[in-house]
Amino acid sequence: MKMKQLALTASAYIRTRMLGRIRSRDQLLQWQEKQILRHIARVRALSAYYRELWQGLPDEQWRSFPVIDKSDMMTHFDRLNTIGIRKDEAMNAALRAEQTRDFRPGIGSVTVGLSSGTSGNRGLFLVSERERLAWAGTVLAKLLPGAFARRERVAFFLRANSNLYQSVNQGRLQFVYFDLLAPADKLIAQMNAYRPTVVVAPPSMLRIIGEAHRSGSMNVRPNRLISVAEVLDPLDRLYIEESFIRPVHQVYQCTEGFLAATCERGTLHLNEDVVYIEKEVVDAELGKFVPIVTDFSRITQPIIRYRLNDILTERREPCPCGSPYTAIESIDGRCDDLFYIPAADDPARFIPIFPDFISRTVIRASEHIEEYEVEQLAADHVRISLRVEAPYKQVTERTVEGMMQELCRQAGCVPIRIDFAPYASERGDRKLRRVRRTMRTANIPDPVGRG
Ligand SMILES: [Zn+2]
Structure with a gap:
């Protein structure tokens, strides 16, 4: 220089x-x-x-x-x-x-x-x-x-x-x-x-x-x-x-x-x-x-x-x-990783859930979770990947499921379908986003979008 x-x-x-x-x-x-x-x-x-x-x-x-x-x-x-x-x-x-x-x-x-x-x-x-x-x-x-x-x-x-x-x-x-x-x-x-x-x-x-x-x-x-x-x-x-x-x-x-x-x-x-x-x-x-x-x-x-x-x-x-x-x-x-889940009282309406709410819910569920990812695949379908030692796997999944459903209930959403998967840590040319939405939202009025 x-x-x-x-x-x-x-x-x-x-x-x-x-x-x-x-x-x-x-x-x-x-x-x-x-x-x-x-x-x-x-x-x-x-x-x-x-x-x-x-x-x-x-x-x-x-x-x-x-x-x-x-x-x-x-x-x-x-x-x-x-x-x-x-x-x-x-x-x-x-x-x-x-x-x-x-x-x-x-x-x-x-x-x-x-x-x-x-x-x-x-x-x-x-x-x-x-x-x-x-x-x-x-x-x-x-x-x-x-x-x-x-x-x-x-x-x-x-x-x-x-x-x-x-x-x-x-x-x-x-x-x-x-x-x-x-x-x-x-x-x-x-x-x-x-x-x-x-x-x-x-x-x-x-x-x-x-x-x-x-x-x-x-x-x-x-x-x-x-x-x-x-x-x-x-x-x-x-x-x-x-x-x-x-x-x-x-x-x-x-x-x-x-x-x-x-x-x-x-x-x-x-x-x-x-x-x-x-x-x-x-x-x-x-x-x-x-x-x-x-x-x-x-x-x-x-x-x-x-x-x-x-x-x-x-x-x-x-x-x-x-x-x-x-x-x-x-x-x-x-903004693209906000979850949108149908409202319990009107499934045509979507309620946004902030990514940090999802993180905190998962992390709070168990101290045995080493890594995780949560992905919204469809309006009422979420996949959660967990890295957790084998002996704690089942109980952790049950607790996470319960707490996620509770989060939805408190937000006024319908219950969702949750699939669990083993956590795959893939390194590569992709940024780590522990909470992400892959569901398309073409028909959802985006409350944080530019109307
Ligand atoms: Zn300061």
Whole structure:
């Protein structure tokens, strides 16, 4: 990394640390409003798509700009980005990188990221070098305070879909990339040789490392564990924390932006120093909302009032750390993984059940459950896969069945058919989603959809 580049990372780092000293919510909001107005003016000047979308609405009314989503973003890709990169160009670069596992792809100095999803429904994201370096500084400031002073060896696990993470590789910080798709024993051997002080990985991988640590095949105990890219299920969290006797930190980062990170107390806070997040309330009583993101730190592919496909739960009590950034209880999963079960009093009506309710119900049923997956296959049909030691299998299945039926009854749904299956841990190019819906919902009015 050259001096100028290091300076960009360092200045974002310092800026993040300075902003972290703001203690008043009002002060934060005022500062944000200024940043957003300045950003919107730039976006209007540089992006033809947004300029047309906002026609007739002055900058000050940015809160009433139309909300967009991934499909809008992809449809208007060419005219939305501000550097004139075409969608097919970007897609080719991203696919080429994925196939060849070359993590330095991109177009010129612009990084192309491809979000996961079914084919045809994948998002493409462009990040300039400047933005990438600033991003690295922000991440470091939030997750490794003191990073520029301490010597750290960071092991970064990722799928081959972006070179976003290669930016930090200088001075006292050493970053090594680990391929998530490599065989587990090879990864463990590499970790033993590298001896990382920090591990950044999806929870499914942290779990594998945890297993290796428990069994004695891995002899390193990193100081810091950071969970990324997948929902951190309470069951996995417990397993990982018990394996290493360390708290698990979390990053809520998607190709759409760096949205939240845990503070020293382990609470997730929205990164309101780089993004503004509006809450589309899904359930006010439970504090559940879908985030609408305005990222005022990125101009290459501006993200203004962009609706994510995720459900978050806001924390009720403020975090004892005193941060004015919104505290989040949990990231519950994708809107698409809400279960819809027919109502008992009117089977033509569907009642949504949040993924975290399903997780908690299963986990609470028995302490013998080591891993699980719950999948809604049809309106009244659910398959539950459990990894549980043989002697406890039958009783665990009975208890889970009983508690799931009770959950449905309390929610006002019909009883459901539950099939049990052995848990098959398949590693591969798929994100772990312990609760997921494969049932099509074409005819179901989606209460969290964009009507
Ligand atoms: Zn906090």
